[in-house]
Amino acid sequence: MRVLVIGANGKVGKHIVDKLSDYGHEPVPMVRDTDQFPHFEEKGHKPVLGDLEKDFDSAFYNIDAVIFAAGSGPHTGADKTILIDQEGAIKAIERSKYFGIKKFVILSSIAADRPESTPDTIKHYMFAKHRADEHLKQSGLTYTIVRPGILTNNSGTGKVKLQKHVPGFEKIPREDVAETISFLLSESQALNKSFDLVSGEQRIQETLTN
Amino acid sequence: MRVLVIGANGKVGKHIVDKLSDYGHEPVPMVRDTDQFPHFEEKGHKPVLGDLEKDFDSAFYNIDAVIFAAGSGPHTGADKTILIDQEGAIKAIERSKYFGIKKFVILSSIAADRPESTPDTIKHYMFAKHRADEHLKQSGLTYTIVRPGILTNNSGTGKVKLQKHVPGFEKIPREDVAETISFLLSESQALNKSFDLVSGEQRIQETLTN
Numbered sequence: 001m002r003v004l005v006i007g008a009n010g011k012v013g014k015h016i017v018d019k020l021s022d023y024g025h026e027p028v029p030m031v032r033d034t035d036q037f038p039h040f041e042e043k044g045h046k047p048v049l050g051d052l053e054k055d056f057d058s059a060f061y062n063i064d065a066v067i068f069a070a071g072s073g074p075h076t077g078a079d080k081t082i083l084i085d086q087e088g089a090i091k092a093i094e095r096s097k098y099f100g101i102k103k104f105v106i107l108s109s110i111a112a113d114r115p116e117s118t119p120d121t122i123k124h125y126m127f128a129k130h131r132a133d134e135h136l137k138q139s140g141l142t143y144t145i146v147r148p149g150i151l152t153n154n155s156g157t158g159k160v161k162l163q164k165h166v167p168g169f170e171k172i173p174r175e176d177v178a179e180t181i182s183f184l185l186s187e188s189q190a191l192n193k194s195f196d197l198v199s200g201e202q203r204i205q206e207t208l209t210n
Numbered sequence: 211m212r213v214l215v216i217g218a219n220g221k222v223g224k225h226i227v228d229k230l231s232d233y234g235h236e237p238v239p240m241v242r243d244t245d246q247f248p249h250f251e252e253k254g255h256k257p258v259l260g261d262l263e264k265d266f267d268s269a270f271y272n273i274d275a276v277i278f279a280a281g282s283g284p285h286t287g288a289d290k291t292i293l294i295d296q297e298g299a300i301k302a303i304e305r306s307k308y309f310g311i312k313k314f315v316i317l318s319s320i321a322a323d324r325p326e327s328t329p330d331t332i333k334h335y336m337f338a339k340h341r342a343d344e345h346l347k348q349s350g351l352t353y354t355i356v357r358p359g360i361l362t363n364n365s366g367t368g369k370v371k372l373q374k375h376v377p378g379f380e381k382i383p384r385e386d387v388a389e390t391i392s393f394l395l396s397e398s399q400a401l402n403k404s405f406d407l408v409s410g411e412q413r414i415q416e417t418l419t420n
Contacts, residue, residue: 077287077288078287078288078291078334079288079291081292082288083333087337124293127296127297131341
């Protein structure tokens with residue numbers, strides 16, 4: 001599939017572009033600035049320009065599936081949490097409906113399905129992620145929601161715990177998140193499902209076989 | 211009707227409590243702190259305790275209609291915009307469904323139906339208000355959405371412009387907003403409709419007759 005990666009320049013996004021290739025897909029990295037092109041071009045990809053806060057319709061040309069991995073990051077205010085994490089996602093979902101996208105995978109966060117139970121310092125963020133996930137569920141698009149635990153920059157191990165619900169806030173390397181998303185993209189058992197995802201004992205390719 | 215006023219201690223909320231009485235309703239002011247009780251008790255009302263960020267189910271006892279006039283105010287961050295203006299409203303809508311509330315009126319903001327067109331400084335706020343309004347529209351509740359222009363503390367004139375859409379950002383006294391909401395509450399022509407509201411030339415009671 002030709003897969004638009006929204007937020008490709010992020011830490012997880014870059015891994016996703018790499019892993020999609022490993023899994024036989026053609027990633028189309030969407031970035032905000034041509035300065036971000038060389039990183040992807042050097043790997044043989046053809047990035048497209050698109051700004052979540054403006055117009056990014058042209059990025060959908062000839063796209064089969066969308067992975068939403070954008071986030072405003074830890075150094076911006078809650079205003080950007082609304083504009084990027086929540087509204088950027090909702091806009092991407094709406095435009096995906098318009099363009100007839102076959103599959104939409106969203107990178108959410110552990111606890112985004114239970115925002116009211118999270119600490120006050122992150123509660124607004126969890127509610128914003130929750131709204132985006134809920135919008136996707138009700139969009140009519142074929143979706144998969146992946147809610148990873150606390151992200152680390154460690155190398156991937158290829159082994160995870162992928163379940164409907166994992167208690168607490170365990171960790172997981174960004175590389176393993178990216179591989180799991182790339183794996184789930186074309187798995188029929190992941191259609192219209194939501195998962196928590198943390199490091200574990202099961203090989204990624206075997207997570208749906210039990 | 212017995213009308214739960216969420217955000218009763220706010221500037222518009224206090225006017226709403228007064229105007230509801232003028233229009234023959236029984237206001238039930240919901241406030242966060244018993245310190246806020248005397249203001250309402252002195253006027254013969256019976257306030258109830260409820261915190262939008264926690265539990266406020268007990269406030270719904272014997273309530274017919276809900277007016278949502280809460281807002282995090284201009285001195286808090288965008289995190290509170292998410293938690294109060296957006297999520298507080300969504301929670302109030304959901305609890306109103308649960309309790310079989312007959313009518314839900316939300317105090318929105320002019321331009322909340324076109325957030326993408328607003329200045330960057332207020333865009334996140336407009337999107338949060340927009341999400342709350344959209345949630346109400348799709349809730350199945352009988353609703354009225356009122357989007358006032360820039361609020362002033364001037365005395366009410368009793369004359370407004372109430373239309374589906376008013377361009378720009380005109381002003382309106384909070385007292386006139388409160389009276390318009392109180393008037394619309396039991397008007398069948400306002401059911402499941404949304405209005406912009408600014409100062410104008412038409413008497414409030416005649417706004418739906420043209």
